[in-house]
Structures are given as C-alpha cells and as structure tokens.
Amino acid sequence: MTLLQADVLIVGAGPAGATAALNLAGRHRVLLVDRLAAPLARIGESLPPAAARLLRDMDLLDAFLRQGHAPYHGNRAWWNGAWTEHHFLSDPDGHGWHLARGTFDLSLRDEARRRGAALLAPASVDTITPEYDGWRVRLQTRHGPCDAAARIVIDATGRGARLARRIGARRQRGDRLISVWQYGRDLAPSQRGFAHIEACEDGWWYSAPLPGQRRVLALHTDADLLAKTGLRDAGWLEAAARRLPATRELLEQQGYAADTPAMATPAHTASLDAGAGPGWFAVGDAALSFDPLSSQGIFNALYTGLAAAEAADRTLRGEPQACQHYNGELAAIGAAYERHLAYCYGQETRWPSAPFWRRRVPARLSSR
Template identity: 25%
Template sequence: MSTPISDDSQLDVAVVGGSIAGCTAAIRFRQLGHRVAVFDKKTMDDRFYKRLCTHFIQPHAVPVLAELGLAHLYEADYSVPTKAVFVTPGGLVEGPGNYLPGDQDLFALNLERRVLDPALRTAAREQGVEFADGTSVEKIEEDDFGWSLHTRDETGSRVFRARLVVAADGRRSRLAKELGNPAESRPNERAALFGYFSGITTRPDRRSVFIMNERDLACVYPLVDGRTQLVLFAEKSRVEGWGSTEGRLPQFLEYFDSLPDAPSMGDAVLEDGLLGYSDYPSQIRQAVAGSIPFVGDAALSLDPMSGVGCGFALVSADLLARSFTGRSLDKTGLVAGLAEYRQQLEEVLLPHAEGICVDSLVDKNAASRLRMFKTISANPDLSQQYLALTGRMLLPGEFQRLLMRAMMTRRTAPLKL
C-alpha cells in the first residue's frame, strides 16, 4: 500500500525502485537519519512479490537482514536456515562444520520472496520511510541544489526534490537509459526451469543440494511447511527439446528422478505451473553514473544459477549506505560517498560477477573440471573454502591460489605403496 508523501519539501534521499535493493537502501539511509522516499511504478500491496526468483540468500548477505530489523525472518515460520552441498564430478563437496571456521551462526537462508518482499516494505514503513508506489519517475534533472524528480501517478504529475537519487529500478533500469549507463551484456548459455512442490522428502539436515550433471546444475531447496523448490539450470537445447512450458513437467521430474543424489520424485505434486526463462544474459553497469549510484539488478544482474540476485541486492544497497556513514549529503559528502561506494562494489562484488560470467559459458574442459573437483572433494579444508567462495565470503582470486597450491601438492605427493 502507498504511504503518501506528506508535502513537497526537500527529500534527502529518493530511491527509485521498491524491490529488495531499493527497500534496503531506503531503510539503511533512514537509519542514518535522512528523510527517504521510495518511488515505484507498481502498486505494491501485501500480495505483491517477485515470482521469477530462486530466493536462496547467500550467507554473506544474511546478516544484512538483521541490520534491517528483519532478524525474525531467520525463524522456522519464515525460512529454512541451510548450507550448500555440492555433488560434483569429482565427489561430494560439503566441508566440515559451518561455512567458515569459527562462524557457527553463519548460514544461507531459503527465504521465499512471498515472505521477504512484504516484510521489507513493512520494515521500511515502520522505520519512517515514505512510499509513493504506483508512481513512475518520468524524468530527473540536476542543478546546484540536487535533483528534481518529475513523477506521474493516477492523480497526475508532481515534482519532488532530493539531495541524492538512488537507482534501484532493476535490470531494465530506466534511469540507466536516461543517464547513459548502458549494461555490458555477457552471454549465458543455460536456460532455467523451476517449481514449488509438496511430497518430496529432502535431507533431514535441511541442506540445499546442488547436483552437477554434465553441464547442468540441478538444485533442491527445502522450504517451510515441508515444501521443496526444484530448480534446473540446463543447456538451452535440452530444455527446448522438452517442448512447451506447459508440457515440460513429466520430463522435468524424470530428469530429477534420474539423478542418484536427488530425492525421489514419486510423490511430488507441483503447487502451480513451472516457471523459468530461456535467455537471460548477465548484465553489468557502472556503479555510479554522474552522481547517481546504482544498486541491485540495476548495477549487477547476473546468471541466476549463481544464486546471488537477492544477496547482491542486499549487500550492494548496504555498501552504498555504509559509504555515507558519517557524511553529509552536501556536495563534498556526495562526492566522497559515491567514490567510496564505487570502490567497495568493485572490490567486494565485481570479482564474483566476473567469475559468474565465466561460469555461464557451458563449454569447459571436462578433464580439468574433473581434476579440480577431485582435489576439492578430497581436501576438507579446501571443500570449506569452496563453500565460502560460492557463499561469496571468499574472493575468486584467493580461492584460485588455494586451489592451485592444493593441486600442486596433490600432484607432487609421493605415491603410497
């Protein structure tokens, strides 16, 4: 529901886009003491949420929820705290203990968007964020004072003023087009299908299982109320060969049933139709265009197989607000805060984005891949580091150094007779 902005006085921060990144940025700037408003062209009632999403919140992003006032979403009524287990060509990769040594409370979270999206908007309103949903931002203009936002809703047009505008308007960002911040597109050679099911018995430890099968990745996510989400990222030719979306369910279930490490599909009942996409290239934009920062999918919209969409939305918005901690929104503060945000995004998230883009290319050397995963699965410490990498808590370059060291050690170790 819309919370009307009370008057035309100066806003400190205007956030364009009311999804995960937009609400996160709004809450965090409000916590810094700023007057914040969120603008979204959609009308967002309690039933509105994004449906085309696998909702696996990576462990690097889970702590942000508590900072937003949403720690209750960790509880069993709302989500399933989980950990990834990878079934690879070289063996099982699950690592000892938790994601990182000594971090016993660190976990991933299977948190559905039907729960997360309304909870974020509620938290934002409760903390004083103003909302103008059902409102499109038609044009923005900058002057010495800040920004003018020319908006339109069902009652007509209206102009708002703000010191800082945050672009959180998603993969097809209108602000990016207006500001000349084009997306660099990277190919993604996989299609995806997923659905929500009852009647599937998952692991008693509630682990989320990721099964590598040839060039595909089959995912099994345990959800609240004994439900399960099944997700398949497969070569486009395989999915296209299954015919229309409406007729793909038998082949989809047969595929999972054929995997020895997947649960039985014998009693699986689909809640609704299968969802998915056939063409979803990764997109990378500049973190800042002019004096406007981009967060979430407006900055990085990546191959969903990586499972970073929700996490990167939370973390990018949090990085932006942290970059303005202790700074005013005058010209000096804006320049310094935006420079810090650009640097933080490039250091914290962009290395993962580059690795994800490489992994979206299906054609890889099978022998090298097998050797790599044999090395990882045979080494408990390296297995844990691999989970830290996929949980986005370890940078790809650091993992590559650890992997190469382990592979060299394995290659030069003396034979046991």
C-alpha cells in the first residue's frame, strides 16, 4: 500500500485549511486532503475591511482584488423596531467584500498548490493513529485506500470537527441555529454594497448583493422552530421574506427573484474544549464556529489558518509550547465573540417570551 510522507497533513481544503496549507508550503512538506474534488456552492459570505491586512501579509491581496468580488460598504439593520447603520467610510482599511465563494475557495486551493502543497481530492480520513513523532492516517481515495504519515495534523473539516473529535477533543455546541438560504437575481443597483438584516419573532433575516447581479437571501432560526414543510415548498423562503416590511421593501427595490432552491446549513455557535494539542491543531469552524450575525466566519478562517500555520511551523522547529499559545489565541477570540454576540442580541427586546430570543438573552426575563 502506498505511504504518503508529509510534515503536515491538513484535512479540509476550505478557506481555513487552504490558508494553513499555503502558509506552510515551501517550508515544509504539506498534504492537503478534501472529500470534494471542487468546492461546492455555499451561502454568500463577507469579509470585513480588516481582511485586507491579512491578505496582504500572505501576499494574496493583489490576486484577490482581481477576482471581482463585490464591495461591502456596511450594514443596515431593522433591529428593535428602528434602523441602525454601520458604514465602513471611515475605516482605514477601506471597504470589505461580499464574496463569490466558489471563486474565493478555489483560488486559495490553487494558491496552496502553486506554493508547493500536494492536494488529494476527493479523499476522506478512515482512521488516524498516533505514532512516535507523529500520526498514521488511513485515507480512502477514488483509487482505493492509502496511508499517510505526518508529524502534525490540522483539522479544517468545518463545524463537525471530525478529525479533532477522533483524536479526543470534545465539541461544545452553544445553540441550534441554522441558516436557510437561496440565491436570486438582483436587477437594481440602489442597495448594492450593503448587507441587510431584519429581526423577526423566530430569528433574523439577511440579504446581501453578490458579484454578477446576484443576491443571497437567508433566514436564521433555530432548527426546532423551522416550519417542517418549509424546505419542501420551492417558494416558501421568498414568500416568508416578503411578509416582513423592511425585507419586502428591499426585495422589491432590487427586483429580486429567487432562482435556486432553498438550502439549510448549520449556523450554530460551537467550540472545542481545546483547539490544539501535541501534534495537532484545529482551524476555522472546526476550532470556533460563529453565529453569522457576527460576520466573522471567513475572517476567522483566514486568521486561524494563518495562526495555526505559524504555530505548526514553530512546533516543527522544536517549540512544543506553540500549541498552548495557539489555544490562548482561540480563547481570547472566543471570549470577545461571546461578548459581542450577547450585546447584539440583547439590543432586540420586542419578543422577550419568544423561544428564539429567550434562549439568547435569558437574563432579560429572570431579572424582571
């Protein structure tokens, strides 16, 4: 049986895994594994202005700017019965971006390969076993099983954190949030560049422009609150959105018309009890999964991918404490995220007894 030798084996070639790979390639032997031959369509994500500094530090910014992502100038939210707006006009990094996710994800994969990482896709992990000074991993590929030996493994498998949990890490889930979303045509230019958010009794709605006169529309709610017939009705999501005053006005202004079926994606907050240990690291959603209200998911993928690459490099150079430093970074990020999320949800007070809001701000009821 073939034995693949690597210094670092990265499982998951999404933004976090590919970012780790492209930062380690050239200095170490990197094997990047993904269960998909090419990225799938995903809900449109955004990058805040600060992402420009990360992309520049990784020598990715110029290529990124040529990819045609849509400018992201700020947020407009109908929250607690009033409009709130946040603009990036005064941000020293300029505007952010609404991403064409397929283009973005594929570009990171390609850059990792260009810098010297080996990509094996489609392939999946069958077993992982600790060995002296590393790991032995059995992979299932289209050509059959093969083994890989690596000194370090990086889990970039997303919210499931499948590799870290096999190693012994425990996943802690904070809620049951899901995102139900679809794409459509966006024919008018009036609201381009701004994300739209509207709170409702069972959650909140999101819509944003995408490249190529496209728009994403999404409902965020808890899985047990979603109408069981909703996803079986092709027009349910758009019809429900048009019953809300602010979102209906936006869709009418934009000439929006859905042209894909609605899809559901997990969107819950979650974390590992430890995001790294001897010989392994978790990155992106595998390490910390964010509620999309934070608008930090892809930024976190880039940041943790880079941070884990730096920690893995230090580990390979004989600094075993690097994983503790990385865990400290994750803890600080998680604490700041929890404070910010609690503040944002706490600003909406119209439905204090509704299950969705009661679960997120329980102290509001108990203090009365």
